[in-house]
Amino acid sequence: MLSVSVSMFVQSQEEAEKEVAEFLMKALKYCDLDTPGPRQPIYQFRAATIHHRLASLYHKTYRTLPADDARRKNMLLLSRLHYEKSSCLMLQLEHPLEFLRVQLERVALSEFQAQNASTYGGKLKPLQMALDLLLQCQPMLKVILEQAQAARVSLFSGESEQAHDECTEINPEIQIAREQNVDETCVSNVCEGSADETVKATEYSVHDTVTDKGMVHNSKSHTVDPTEVESILKEHVGNSGCDNREGCSKETQRNSGSDVPQNELENKEELAEEEEESSLVRLVEQRLQFVLRSLTKLCLSKTGSAKKDKESGNLAQMYKNLYSMTLRDSDKDTMSALVSHLVEVLATVNSVLSLQQQVTR
Structure with a gap:
């Protein structure tokens, strides 16, 4: 009796997920991404959001399916496909928060895949993919930094004008x-x-x-x-x-x-957005440190006398040095300082990995 109820629940869940995916795909067809015009950015954002929801749906299905299920590989491919389409559109539209959210979910998917792998190669490839996904966050972090600098300049000019008016009145x-x-x-x-x-x-x-x-x-x-x-x-x-x-x-x-209630509402929305932005940026830093630390441990576990083991030792030393660069002196830095630090670290990691790939070739 219990097995029958479980099978019915699984069947109903599969049907519900399939129906949701069909509705999202139908909604995606109404988003005209090719015709230029004033509504094109709106369609692009809606399409990016739909791709994100589809990817999250397939991601959840992939995590819940048993390891021996035949549909698991297909769910992984579909999840990666929709994540990539969503991130490309968010990058094109320059929506930093949405882009970082999508990238962090992609990193979580790669980490889950590495966690469930049993071989050295099965763990190394997903972790390296997660590192590449984190490196792709550099342009959006630059956008966040530029927006913060522009906000500080406008705030400073506004305070100067207000002080001038107050002095004139006094x-x-x-x-x-x-x-x-x-x-x-x-x-x-x-x-x-x-x-x-x-x-x-x-x-x-x-x-x-x-x-x-x-x-x-x-x-x-x-x-x-x-x-x-x-x-x-x-x-x-x-x-x-x-x-x-x-x-x-x-x-x-x-x-x-x-106008006071409206101003208070706008201030609350801005404060909530700043808090979300801060949490996402700090999460990017944490995942970067975790991935580099995991790669270091994985490569150290493979070291030995063989040639491939020596290469693993070199990789372990490289990832260890990169991990040490991500560490900061204090956690009390401002948001701008954190973003600047991340941008510099990601640029250095990207250059080091590019040089390492050229050497191995």
Whole structure:
């Protein structure tokens, strides 16, 4: 009874995986990658995502199948094929996070293959493939480094502009000069024309103020001294300007306050992206160290008096030196320092391996 239920579960799981793969392949056909246009990058990204999902599906199936299953080899080939297509598209679109995620899954697949191999050659080839996959991360790490440098430059320029504005607002002389310019402009605009027209236009608005200041007011003629009117107008304009400025500042604060939740959401998204980027970069460093250490141990286990064993000893020494280069003095380095270190290490590893291949030929 138990064996029947297990077989039914396996059969249903296989059918579900097959159905999911069919739907993903149908979706892949709708992604037009050949026609140039504004929607081409969108299709490319969707195709890269679909290839990634297909590769992950086949990867999972490969890991769960028994070692003697005939479909295991086919699942491995399909997983590698879709991983490669996804990584090529992500590299073309310059999406660092997605590219690193795909490459790390490819490295995990190679590590799993080496772990389950029983021979020296069966372990050496997948580990060397994993090292090549990590070396392919160098261009995207450079992109991350350039983006971080550009972000620092923009942040520095923004802080400089903000500091300049704050200094301008704090400086009382500049503020008083601005207020005087505004007051004089308003007074000159109001006092244009003849003195009689100014008096007639303002006699009722300044009546109370004139009375408070002890000025003589004639109820029959309703005339006021133009010089006194001008001084009163200056006082009124100054007060109204201050009120308007306060109102404008309050209105600005209300308008800016409505954008606070959106800004907080954007800051949270940026922070989450930075944390994910940091974790992926550190994972690349860890896998690089693990692969080089595993290659060193594997080659040391093969050393002996034979010619091939001597070659293994040379490889072990080379991988050991490369592994020592990946070690850093401190784990408290900044993200930019870590990425710069990885870029330099990967460039050195690539040059050393290229030189070693030329020597062996």
